[in-house]
Structure formats: C-alpha cells, structure tokens
C-alpha cells in the first residue's frame with residue numbers, strides 16, 4: 177500500500193455525516209410541520225428529499241465527493257482518465273503512451289526515462305486498465321494498461337497517479353488483452369499478443385509461410401516490470417482473465433484458422449479458449465524447458481496443442497471477451513459472432529489438466545443472449561451483464577439459472593434487456609472484477625453516440641453510459657460523451673485509494689535528476705546555478721510562487737540546454753510550469769517535485785520562459801530570460 181495517508185473521510189465517517197444531514201433535514205421539516213400545517217409543496221419537497229437519500233442517486237452536489245474512482249482507458253489517445261462515479265465527472269488525465277502538452281509527459285527527461293526504449297514514440301492505443309490486487313481485492317497500489325499500437329505495457333502508481341514503468345513486449349505484435357493475477361496477489365500481469373508473426377521475425381525466414389507464425393501469451397513480473405516468461409500457443413489471442421485461486425489464466429482466440437484475411441479468419445465454426453496452468457508454466461521455466469527467439473533472452477514455453485502447460489476448450493466462432501465471475505467459479509467467454517456465451521467451470525479445470533475429462537466437459541452452459549456478445553460484468557447476486565454489440569443492448573441474466581436451463585430445467589435465465597446508445601463494447605460493474613463486486617453501478621462504453629449529443633461534425637464522441645443496477649431492473653441514468661474510444665474501465669471504491677497531496681523529495685520519479693545535480697555539486701532544494709559542460713548547459717532553478725529562483729541565464733546558440741526546476745512550494749495544488757517560448761518546451765512541476773527538460777537553444781537573442789500553470793496573483797510575472805549569444 178502507499179505510504180500516503182489521505183484525509184478522505186472513511187466510510188464510517190461518511191455514513192455518519194450523511195445520516196447527520198438526513199436527520200438535520202427531517203428535524204427542520206419536523207419543526208416546520210409543528211408550527212404551521214404542512215402545505216402540499218412542503219410535503220412533496222420533503223418526500224423528494226427522502227427519496228433522494230434512499231435511492232442509488234447519481235447526484236453529486238457541489239462540494240460533495242464521488243463514491244467510486246473510475247479508471248478509463250483513453251483508447252487511441254494513449255492516455256488513462258480518472259472519472260468520478262456516479263457523477264461521471266472527469267477528474268484527471270494520466271498521460272501514458274501519448275505526448276501531453278500540459279504536463280510535458282513524453283518531453284521531460286523523467287518521462288523519457290520511464291518510457292525507456294520507446295521514448296521516441298508519441299502514440300499509443302490504450303485498452304485495458306486493471307488494478308493490482310491482494311486476495312482478489314483491489315489493493316490501490318498500481319494500475320496496469322496495455323498499448324496495442326506499440327506492443328507495450330505500462331504501470332501507473334496510484335499514490336501520485338503518474339506512469340512509472342513501461343516495457344515493450346518482445347516477440348509479439350499488438351498487445352491486446354491484459355489482466356492481473358488476482359490471488360494470492362498480483363505477482364504477475366498477463367497480456368496477449370494478438371497479431372501472429374513469424375518466429376523468428378527477423379526477415380530472413382519466409383515471410384509468406386504462415387505455418388511459422390505464432391502468437392504469445394506474456395507473463396510480466398508486476399514489481400520489476402520485466403517479462404517472467406511467454407507461452408507460445410496455437411491460434412491468436414484476444415482477451416484474457418485470471419481465476420480466484422491463483423492457478424489458471426484463460427484467453428480467447430478468434431483466429432484459430434491462422435487466416436491472414438478477414439474471410440479466412442472466420443471460416444471455422446469453433447475457435448477456442450486457451451487455459452494456462454501457472455504452476456506448470458513456472459515449473460517448466462525452472463526446469464529450463466524453454467527456447468529463446470529474436471536474439472533476446474526471454475524464456476518462451478511451448479504451449480501449443482498437446483502441451484502439458486495449456487488446454488484448448490472449443491467454443492463457438494470468434495469469441496471476444498473473457499470474464500471471471502466474482503464467485504470464482506466460472507470463466508465466461510463472450511461469443512461475438514455467436515449469440516451465446518460459454519460458461520467454463522473453473523472447478524473442472526484440474527480434471528481437464530489431468531486428462532480425466534474432455535475440454536468440452538468444462539463448458540457447463542452456453543446460454544443464448546442476443547447478437548454480438550462482447551464482454552460480461554457481474555453483480556453480487558449471481559447476475560451477469562453482457563454487452564450485445566449488434567443489438568445495442570445489455571442482457572442481464574442469471575448464471576446459475578442458465579446452467580439449470582442447460583441441464584433441462586424449465587427456468588428463465590434472461591432477466592432483462594436494456595437498450596443502450598449505441599454499439600456497446602466493454603461494460604464494467606462497481607468492483608465487479610473482484611470479490612467485492614457490490615452490484616450498484618454498471619458503466620457501458622458505447623462506441624457510437626449518434627443522436628445523443630449536440631452534433632460536433634463527422635467525428636462523434638463515444639457515449640459512456642451509467643446504469644443503476646441496484647434494483648431488480650437496470651435503469652439508464654446518465655449519458656457521458658467521451659473522446660477517443662474508452663475501450664474498458666474499472667470502478668474502484670474510493671476506500672481503496674490513498675493519494676499524495678504533495679510529492680516527497682525522495683520520490684523515485686526524479687531521483688536520477690537529483691543525482692545528476694549532486695554530481696554537478698548542486699543541491700536542487702536550495703541552489704540556482706548554471707553548469708557548463710562543453711556545449712551542454714545544465715540550468716538548475718527553484719520555484720516558489722510567484723518566482724523562479726533564476727530570472728536570467730546565458731547560453732550560446734546551438735547549446736544543448738537542460739532546465740531543471742524544483743518546486744519548493746509546500747502548498748497543496750500550487751503547481752508551477754516551465755515553458756520556453758518558441759522552443760516547443762513545456763512541463764508541469766508539482767509541489768515538492770523536480771522536473772527537467774532538455775532542448776537546443778535554436779534561436780539567438782532574448783528568449784523568455786514563463787510559468788504556464790496558473791499559480792498566484794502574480795503568475796503573469798513569473799518569468800525569466802534565456803539570453804542566447806550568436
């Protein structure tokens with residue numbers, strides 16, 4: 177857990193203060209009622225107030241705080257967004273794979289170090305944000321997200337809500353499905369390589385011979401963010417999830433045909449879910465039963481058909497999402513081209529791996545839900561909520577009833593279908609991918625919004641819809657426009673998150689920058705100094721609202737200039753910026769943080785720099801000059 181304590185009220189206090197407000201209101205009405213006969217208007221306003229207190233209300237009044245954090249992928253924007261639920265207000269953006277003008281993410285030396293070998297990429301396609309867990313419950317430590325566009329995985333620290341690690345996954349293309357090990361804790365992050373490539377992919381072997389093409393399942397050490405091992409499979413890989421026993425991971429495959437064109441990818445009536453045995457994979461790595469490819473040393477296990485490490489469970493054509501029920505009993509594979517979902521019994525997987533039963537024996541039901549099932553979410557009452565992409569609906573259904581119906585009992589498993597607007601991809605319930613699924617809210621990420629918002633040109637926003645699932649009936653309660661495809665999201669109760677108000681001076685985010693200063697004989701907490709090292713100039717300055725510690729420095733045209741700013745302000749929310757005019761350089765410096773950026777002094781004469789984060793009444797005056805000698 178994070179070292180930071182938050183002053184956010186804990187739930188007990190919250191409940192008390194809510195109750196106090198409620199009692200306060202009732203008491204006031206009571207007094208009024210005693211003094212004068214109650215009018216109809218007064219009665220209805222009292223009834224409204226009581227109704228508001230009683231229901232699963234979306235209203236979050238000014239000054240009130242949301243109950244849940246939503247972590248949203250920003251899709252092809254490459255970022256992650258933090259939402260407040262149920263207000264659906266956007267609280268913050270976390271730049272990850274993208275270049276961010278406001279914070280300088282992708283420009284600062286600190287962010288480049290974190291981006292590592294892919295620091296030169298400014299694009300990304302973020303799909304699946306998932307939080308680290310302990311015993312199947314969120315632990316508030318890290319959030320992980322994949323980049324399909326550049327085959328990367330990043331980790332976000334939940335104390336400061338900044339990206340702190342990023343790796344490029346070797347031997348694969350298109351890292352798509354991503355989840356975390358849930359039990360006993362998130363030792364591993366798992367992710368799927370979607371697009372098949374030749375092994376090796378060095379351009380020397382035949383590029384046309386598809387029989388050499390493979391997809392790999394990657395298992396990443398969550399603490400070090402290094403690849404622990406990879407597993408080669410038959411077919412490609414789409415989405416994935418983990419069980420609640422710490423034993424199995426499951427991934428869907430939509431192209432078991434290994435087709436290279438759309439037509440060829442959808443010929444087979446059945447594709448499969450591949451299940452990985454973690455213990456068997458770890459043992460194989462230990463025993464050295466792996467190969468390496470593409471001149472890197474990542475251990476690659478052979479998990480193709482016939483391997484002891486995996487089992488292939490046939491399911492109807494082109495499945496997409498796979499979701500573990502919070503009871504820990506089922507993997508649910510969503511049919512996409514089939515109107516069904518396949519319920520795989522996790523209890524039966526031991527027997528399958530011991531070859532006592534056949535793969536299809538693990539499928540305990542295959543209920544028909546509607547057209548285009550993509551992803552399934554869960555409440556705490558045994559119900560599942562599946563997005564129907566083609567029908568533009570959410571199907572609410574009961575898992576145990578679906579199994580009973582499959583076994584010939586006369587029960588209805590479908591509970592309700594709710595229209596959404598339109599083309600839903602992922603959906604997610606509050607705490608629904610953990611043991612703490614609470615059955616209060618469902619967010620549906622609809623890909624099209626058509627007539628739901630004021631028109632803004634040919635490019636429409638998405639429509640992130642909030643559904644109240646606390647009652648017997650699902651109720652659509654909010655339309656939320658969103659830019660650039662939020663593929664997936666999670667809803668985390670606020671009691672799980674503890675954030676910092678200020679940076680601490682020993683933070684690892686800028687430890688290397690501070691060490692560089694030390695080598696230069698500079699104490700960044702106190703000094704304002706220019707260090708010249710050939711044509712490299714390092715400018716160290718402090719900032720305290722509304723002044724930089726250095727208001728001018730001199731360099732020569734063509735010098736490589738590194739500006740290091742340390743924000744000495746101790747006041748919450750006093751963030752400074754540093755922008756060098758006409759140089760494409762700007763960055764955020766949070767309170768008690770150090771940030772640095774390197775650029776070429778490419779223009780002669782007087783070049784102003786200024787603070788571009790509003791910090792003080794004299795914020796406009798917070799500026800200085802770089803004097804560039806030609």
Ligand code: CUK
Nearest residue numbers: 303550601602663664
């Ligand atoms: S995928 Cu986008 S709707 Cu990348 Cu999780 Cu299913």
Ligand code: CUA
Nearest residue numbers: 752787789791
């Ligand atoms: Cu410092 Cu604006």
